[in-house]
Every structure is written in structure tokens, then in C-alpha cells.
Amino acid sequence: MKHIKILMSLFFLAALLPVRAGSLQAGDAIRIVATTTTFADLAGRIAGDRAQIYAIASPKRDLHFISVTPRDVLKLKKADVFIHGGLDLEAWRAPLVDASGRPEFLCPSGSRQIDVSAKIPLLEVPDSVSRVQGDIHAYGNPHYWLDPENGRIIARNIAEGLSRLYPEDADTFQANEKNFEAQLDQKMLEWQALLAPFKGAAVITYHRSWAYFARRFELEVAGELEPKPGIPPTARHIAELEKVMQEKRIRVVMKETYFENRSAEKIAASAGARVLNLAQAAGELKETRDYLSMLDYDVRLLAQALGEKEVSHE
Amino acid sequence: MKRIFLLFSAAFFFGASIPTAGADSLPDSVLNDIAQLRQMMEGLSSTVKDLKETVREQSEVIQNQTLRLQVLEGGAASAGAVSAATARAPVSAGKSQGFNPEIGVVGTVQASQTRSDEDGEGNDTIALKELELNFSSYVDPYSRLDAIIAFNDNLEEQNVDIEEAYYSHWGLPFGFRGQIGKFRSRIGKQNLQHLHALETVDYAWVIRDFFGEEGLASSGVRLAHDVPNPWDIPVSVTGEVLRGNNGTSFSGVSRRPIFNVHGNAFFEPFDNASLELGWTTLFGDENPPQFSGFDENGDPVTTAVSDGRNKYGVRVYGADTTVTWLLSENRTLKFQNELYFQRRGNLSHVNEDPWGFYSLLDFRFSRQFSTGIRFDYLEPLDVTGEHHASTAVSPYLTFWQSEFASFQVQYTHSDPASADGFSDDAVYLRANFMIGAHKHPVQS
Numbered sequence: 001m002k003h004i005k006i007l008m009s010l011f012f013l014a015a016l017l018p019v020r021a022g023s024l025q026a027g028d029a030i031r032i033v034a035t036t037t038t039f040a041d042l043a044g045r046i047a048g049d050r051a052q053i054y055a056i057a058s059p060k061r062d063l064h065f066i067s068v069t070p071r072d073v074l075k076l077k078k079a080d081v082f083i084h085g086g087l088d089l090e091a092w093r094a095p096l097v098d099a100s101g102r103p104e105f106l107c108p109s110g111s112r113q114i115d116v117s118a119k120i121p122l123l124e125v126p127d128s129v130s131r132v133q134g135d136i137h138a139y140g141n142p143h144y145w146l147d148p149e150n151g152r153i154i155a156r157n158i159a160e161g162l163s164r165l166y167p168e169d170a171d172t173f174q175a176n177e178k179n180f181e182a183q184l185d186q187k188m189l190e191w192q193a194l195l196a197p198f199k200g201a202a203v204i205t206y207h208r209s210w211a212y213f214a215r216r217f218e219l220e221v222a223g224e225l226e227p228k229p230g231i232p233p234t235a236r237h238i239a240e241l242e243k244v245m246q247e248k249r250i251r252v253v254m255k256e257t258y259f260e261n262r263s264a265e266k267i268a269a270s271a272g273a274r275v276l277n278l279a280q281a282a283g284e285l286k287e288t289r290d291y292l293s294m295l296d297y298d299v300r301l302l303a304q305a306l307g308e309k310e311v312s313h314e
Numbered sequence: 315m316k317r318i319f320l321l322f323s324a325a326f327f328f329g330a331s332i333p334t335a336g337a338d339s340l341p342d343s344v345l346n347d348i349a350q351l352r353q354m355m356e357g358l359s360s361t362v363k364d365l366k367e368t369v370r371e372q373s374e375v376i377q378n379q380t381l382r383l384q385v386l387e388g389g390a391a392s393a394g395a396v397s398a399a400t401a402r403a404p405v406s407a408g409k410s411q412g413f414n415p416e417i418g419v420v421g422t423v424q425a426s427q428t429r430s431d432e433d434g435e436g437n438d439t440i441a442l443k444e445l446e447l448n449f450s451s452y453v454d455p456y457s458r459l460d461a462i463i464a465f466n467d468n469l470e471e472q473n474v475d476i477e478e479a480y481y482s483h484w485g486l487p488f489g490f491r492g493q494i495g496k497f498r499s500r501i502g503k504q505n506l507q508h509l510h511a512l513e514t515v516d517y518a519w520v521i522r523d524f525f526g527e528e529g530l531a532s533s534g535v536r537l538a539h540d541v542p543n544p545w546d547i548p549v550s551v552t553g554e555v556l557r558g559n560n561g562t563s564f565s566g567v568s569r570r571p572i573f574n575v576h577g578n579a580f581f582e583p584f585d586n587a588s589l590e591l592g593w594t595t596l597f598g599d600e601n602p603p604q605f606s607g608f609d610e611n612g613d614p615v616t617t618a619v620s621d622g623r624n625k626y627g628v629r630v631y632g633a634d635t636t637v638t639w640l641l642s643e644n645r646t647l648k649f650q651n652e653l654y655f656q657r658r659g660n661l662s663h664v665n666e667d668p669w670g671f672y673s674l675l676d677f678r679f680s681r682q683f684s685t686g687i688r689f690d691y692l693e694p695l696d697v698t699g700e701h702h703a704s705t706a707v708s709p710y711l712t713f714w715q716s717e718f719a720s721f722q723v724q725y726t727h728s729d730p731a732s733a734d735g736f737s738d739d740a741v742y743l744r745a746n747f748m749i750g751a752h753k754h755p756v757q758s
Contacts, residue, residue, distance in 0.1 A: 058586070062644050065717075069588060070548035070580035074540065101484035101491050103455050121372055131749070135717055231716055232681050258644045260680060 030166065033079040035090050036063060038145050039116055039154070041282040041290045043083050046159050046176045050169055056096070059281035062258050063089065064135070064230070068096045076100040081165060082110070083158060086117030089142035114161030116154040120144045123211050135230025146280070147212035148188055148295055155180050187292055192217070194303040201306055202248045204241060206255035206264060209280065213298070222248055225255070225263050233263040245271035252305045256280050274305045415451035416751035422510045428740040442467040444509055446477065450751070457483045462508070477508070478531060493536040498529060500536065500552045500576040501594050502634040502652040505529040513676045514708055515724045515742040519690040520654050520670030524563050524630060532560040532572065548580040563628050563656060563695065564598035572598040586640040594632035600624040600659055629657045646678040663695035670694070684712045697731045704731040719747045
């Protein structure tokens with residue numbers, strides 16, 4: 001009985017401590033939790049010094065399969081704003097919000113959440129949904145941030161959301177957003193010039209995640225290594241892709257850093273093509289510390305590979 | 315507008331001047347201007363063409379999205395047949411469907427082959443181990459309901475079990491989170507997992523011996539709270555009061571509750587590595603075993619083997635550690651351990667100091683494969699006299715066909731604690747498949 005009393009006392013002692021550990025922290029910075037490092041980077045550009053930002057998903061992991069940790073839950077419990085990718089990009093988002101006990105972060109009704117996918121023209125919106133089609137996304141392809149023009153919309157969404165929640169800082173947010181757009185405009189000219197000679201070039205991708213990027217820079221995605229989204233490559237599908245590679249004289253296989261190399265190397269070898277490990281998230285590689293440098297890295301690497309006359313195997 | 319103006323100006327210029335003036339009679343500067351304007355017009359024509367194409371593509375995207383939303387919200391409405399006139403009704407109907415709970419089904423089929431010649435359930439057979447039907451939805455802005463109903467064809471007869479059905483409430487006073495209903499008790503790590511989510515085909519021996527074949531799940535109330543600390547380390551404490559009719563270690567009587575207090579802390583000592591530590595303490599009554607039989611008149615009678623009960627006489631203590639490394643190319647290495655021991659009388663079980671542990675090493679080395687091994691050590695509740703420990707080694711290999719279907723093979727070599735038992739070798743095959751919505755709650 002003595003033990004029970006001690007344990008129950010300890011348990012209820014917790015109730016006497018401050019309800020939110022966040023109150024221990026000094027300062028009045030806006031605590032922002034973003035689901036990805038990319039959204040966190042864009043939020044940081046817009047909020048500037050006003051915010052402390054925490055990103056949940058490691059940029060080196062597949063965003064669809066993140067294991068949420070107790071630290072993520074704690075960060076969200078203490079957050080002021082939750083920024084996420086909307087749609088069904090982060091399958092782990094709803095359980096995370098449930099665990100945080102913060103219904104104001106629930107999408108779409110939560111008052112303190114910002115869905116950065118708003119107003120983005122989505123691609124590959126399926127007419128019907130079935131798992132026969134693989135791990136498809138019911139609302140359309142969610143890898144929209146890889147189109148720089150969608151980066152602009154994301155930034156505007158963040159600025160609008162923060163301005164709504166913190167109207168006293170709205171001017172700062174809007175000014176920072178305009179500043180970002182100016183940088184983006186400048187980079188866009190560079191990127192379009194770099195990839196202009198390869199307009200219409202066919203590429204193979206690993207996952208169906210480069211649709212927006214390809215559309216912006218007028219590339220043709222001739223096929224994916226995954227036979228259907230989320231389904232790992234099969235021998236038969238790889239054989240079919242090898243034919244496509246040879247017929248279309250495809251020089252490049254684009255893949256994310258976190259997917260295995262073996263299948264990509266195999267089909268690349270069959271056509272004398274090159275495998276490019278491209279970044280999908282800010283911070284994924286040492287050269288891609290933020291959103292703009294990520295796109296810069298991807299564009300330059302792709303332009304270089306497409307421009308090579310004689311392709312050497314890595 | 316500027317481009318359009320230039321386009322019209324250029325068109326007007328060419329249309330008006332070129333037919334009336336011989337090219338030869340024009341000065342070079344004018345010819346150069348004409349050439350430049352021609353080039354500009356071609357560029358502008360190309361731009362207009364591109365813009366038209368973009369507008370057309372955007373219109374298609376918007377149209378597709380509109381139709382998609384109507385189909386998603388309207389259920390039966392055909393994407394190709396939705397007209398403006400009919401769109402309103404399906405959209406309205408679709409919205410109302412949003413009130414329906416998310417539904418998912420998870421099936422587990424398991425086959426086993428053992429050396430044992432006993433006709434025990436589960437030996438040398440194939441069975442639908444479990445078909446789990448789960449529903450979940452928000453109840454209102456403050457709470458949600460999760461229910462998991464399990465059907466199985468595994469025991470001597472088919473049965474249905476409410477595996478979990480609990481109501482969760484956020485924002486209780488003083489920062490507590492609360493749950494009421496039937497739920498898997500917050501004991502270590504494995505007890506929180508459903509069967510299909512285990513890395514191995516079964517629960518660890520110590521879990522099965524102390525808390526039941528599928529762990530301890532019982533009706534009750536749960537309160538959880540975070541423990542603030544200056545280091546910002548996630549630390550939480552959970553308290554539970556559970557109905558006493560579950561759990562093999564306790565009284566088995568509903569009105570004699572089981573109390574559970576669990577604490578855990580989460581550390582990230584290195585990049586891509588985490589360490590989770592937990593402590594569990596359970597208290598409950600120990601009742602004398604009851605004997606059911608017939609009296610001299612042939613009437614059924616139940617009698618206690620010995621007198622009295624030992625109030626809070628069962629104390630179960632446990633510790634768990636989990637180390638997780640996130641490696642490149644989505645690979646993950648996990649090392650999970652749980653240890654439990656009891657302090658109890660010997661009213662209902664002969665061993666006063668049962669204890670055991672397991673260690674699990676799991677390596678997800680590709681998207682399609684994971685492998686691992688579990689070691690079990692147990693001095694069980696019902697082992698008598700001088701004994702060894704029960705031990706088992708279970709290596710396994712899992713093939714992930716997709717996120718929604720997996721197949722597993724496991725071999726288990728076991729040595730029993732009692733002297734009259736014999737070693738066994740078993741091979742298990744397991745298939746897991748799921749449809750619909752399926753989300754595991756995040757443990758914080």
C-alpha cells in the first residue's frame with residue numbers, strides 16, 4: 001500500500017507542474033513546427049527572427065514513412081503554429097496531431113495550422129482511387145514543392161497564414177515573402193536558361209515525385225522505376241524500362257537519395273545513362289541547405305548530366 | 315498587355331507597309347528594323363502559344379480537381395458525368411459522408427509446424443489468426459473514439475473480441491490527457507502493439523506468461539501527463555486503473571482493479587539515433603485459485619483452494635529500453651528490450667519470484683525486407699521446484715510486398731523451464747494484409 005501511495009503521489013505531482021513545458025522558455029518567439037525541412041526553411045525566410053522553427057521529418061527519409069517520435073509530439077504540443085503539406089502527403093500527420101492533443105492543428109478546420117498546398121494547381125489527380133493503382137494519393141501528386149513556382153505559392157500561403165495569426169507582424173512577413181520571391185525570380189531565370197537546351201528530354205524517375213519539376217522545365221518523364229507508386233521495382237518492370245531507355249535514348253535516371261541504388265544503376269547501365277541522386281528536401285545533402293540551394297543543386301546536376309555527350313558510369 | 319500591343323503594332327506595320335514598299339527601295343536601317351520586328355513577332359507568337367497551352371493545362375487541372383472532389387465527396391457520381399446542375403446534390407451528400415468513421419481491416423493468417431506431438435491449439439495448422447476491424451473518428455472538437463474489433467478462427471471455436479474501444483479526450487485540466495474504455499495497457503513497448511504490428515509472429519514469452527497470450531488489454535481509465543524539465547527532454551507519466559478480470563498475474567476478478575503507473579523518457583544522443591527508456595509498475599490482488607467441480611448430489615460447485623486473498627499482493631515491475639538507428643536509404647536498426655519481475659505470494663501460482671525478459675534486434679535493410687532475432691528468457695509463474703529458465707531463440711525474415719501486405723517466416727527453438735518438458739522447434743509462416751484506413755496511434 002505504501003508503494004501505491006508513493007507512486008500515485010508522484011503521478012499526480014506532475015499535475016502541479018506547469019501544464020506546458022513551453023512556459024519555461026523565455027522570450028516570445030513564435031514556435032513553429034513544420035512537417036518538412038523544406039517548409040521549415042520557407043517559414044524561416046518569412047518569419048525571420050520572430051520564430052523558432054522545428055522540422056519533424058528528417059530530410060534523409062522518405063516523407064511518406066516517417067516514424068513520429070516523442071520529441072516530435074512534445075514540440076507540437078508546445079507549438080504556436082503548425083505548417084504542413086496538406087493533401088495526404090504526410091500519412092503520419094493526423095496521429096501526430098491526435099497525440100499532441102491540439103485540435104487547432106487539425107486540417108482543414110484548425111485555426112493554427114497552415115496548409116501550404118492551398119491554391120496549388122495539382123497534377124495527377126486520379127479519377128478513381130484503388131490500391132490496385134499502388135499507393136496513390138487521392139487528392140493528386142503531393143510533391144508539388146519541386147516546382148519553383150509552387151514554392152512561390154507555398155511562401156505566400158505561409159506569409160498569409162502567419163499574417164492572419166500575427167497581424168502585428170504582417171508587414172514583416174509580407175516584406176520577407178516579397179524578398180524571397182525576388183530571389184526566386186532571379187534563380188528561375190538561371191534555372192530555365194540552364195535547362196532550356198534540354199526541353200523535351202526524356203528521363204526516368206524512381207518514384208512519381210518529379211512530375212511538377214518535369215512539367216516546369218518541360219522534361220518528359222518516360223517512366224518510373226516503381227511499377228506503381230509505392231510498389232518496389234520488379235524484374236519484369238525493370239526489363240520493360242530498359243527497353244524504353246534504349247528506344248528513347250534516355251540519359252538520366254532521377255532518384256531520391258533515400259531510395260536504393262541497385263535498380264537504378266541496373267537500368268542506367270543498360271542504356272549508358274547516368275543515375276542522379278537528387279535532393280527532395282532542404283538539408284538532404286550538404287549542398288542543399290535550403291529550398292533554393294536544393295533546387296539549384298538539382299537543376300545544375302540535371303543540366304550537367306543531360307549535356308554530357310559521352311556518359312560514363314559512376 | 316504590352317506584348318499584345320507590340321504584337322498588334324507589328325502586325326499593323328507589316329500589313330500596312332510591306333506590300334506598298336519594295337524591299338529594295340528601303341534603306342538598310344529600316345530593313346534591319348523590319349527584321350528585328352519580325353523576330354520579335356515570332357517570339358511573341360511563341361509566347362502567346364505557350365501561354366495558351368499553359369491556360370489549357372491549368373483549365374484541365376482545375377476541371378480534374380473539381381471532378382475529383384465531386385467524385386470523392388459524392389461517392390457514386392461519375393467523374394465524367396457530373397454536370398453543373400447535378401453537382402450540388404452529390405457534393406452535399408459527400409460532405410455528410412465525412413461524418414462516417416474511418417474504417418480499416420487487417421488480416422493475419424498464420425501457419426505453424428512444430429515438433430510437438432501434442433494436439434494443442436496452434437500446433438501444425440493454418441488459421442486466420444486475426445481479422446481486425448477498426449473504426450475511428452472524432453466525436454467532437456474535444457475528443458475521438460477508436461474501436462478495434464478482432465475476429466479470429468484460431469482458438470477452439472471462432473470468436474469475436476473487443477480488442478480495444480476507447481474514448482480519448484484532450485485538454486483536460488492541468489494538462490492531462492485521458493482515455494476511458496478498453497485499451498491495451500501502457501506496459502513497456504510490446505503490450506501496446508497489436509499482433510499484426512509485432513516484428514515477430516507472437517508476443518514475447520514474458521508478456522504472454524505475465525499478461526496473457528496477447529498481452530494485457532482491459533477496461534479502465536487512463537490519464538497521461540508530460541513532465542516538464544529544463545532540458546526539454548520528452549518525459550511522460552501515465553496512470554491507469556484497469557478492470558481486474560484480465561491479465562494472468564492478477565486476481566481475474568472484475569471488482570479487484572489493477573493499477574498501473576508507467577513512465578518513459580526519450581533521448582536523442584546522436585544524429586539519427588534515439589534511446590527510449592521506460593519503467594512500469596503494476597499492482598493488483600492475488601486471489602486463491604478456484605476449483606470447479608460437482609458435489610455429492612451432482613450439483614456444480616466452485617470452491618477456493620485456500621482461504622482469503624492477498625490485497626495488492628501482486629506487484630509487477632518492468633523496465634524497457636529501445637535504441638533506434640535511422641540509417642541511409644531508409645534502413646532502420648532497432649534494439650528493443652523489456653524485463654519484468656514480480657513480487658507475489660503463492661496463492662494462485664507456485665513461483666513467488668517469476669521474472670523474464672526478451673531482447674529483439676530488428677533490421678529493416680531494404681524497402682522489401684527486414685530481418686531480426688528475438689531471445690526470450692523466462693522463469694514462469696507456474697514452474698515448480700528446482701528448475702531452469704525457459705528460453706527461446708526466434709530468428710525471422712519478413713518480405714514487404716507493399717506497404718499493405720507482408721509475408722514472414724520465423725523459426726523458434728525453445729527449451730522449457732520444467733524438467734519434464736522437452737525442447738521444441740517450430741516454423742511459422744505469417745501473412746499480414748490491410749485495406750482501408752489504418753493508423754496506429756503515436757505513443758508520446
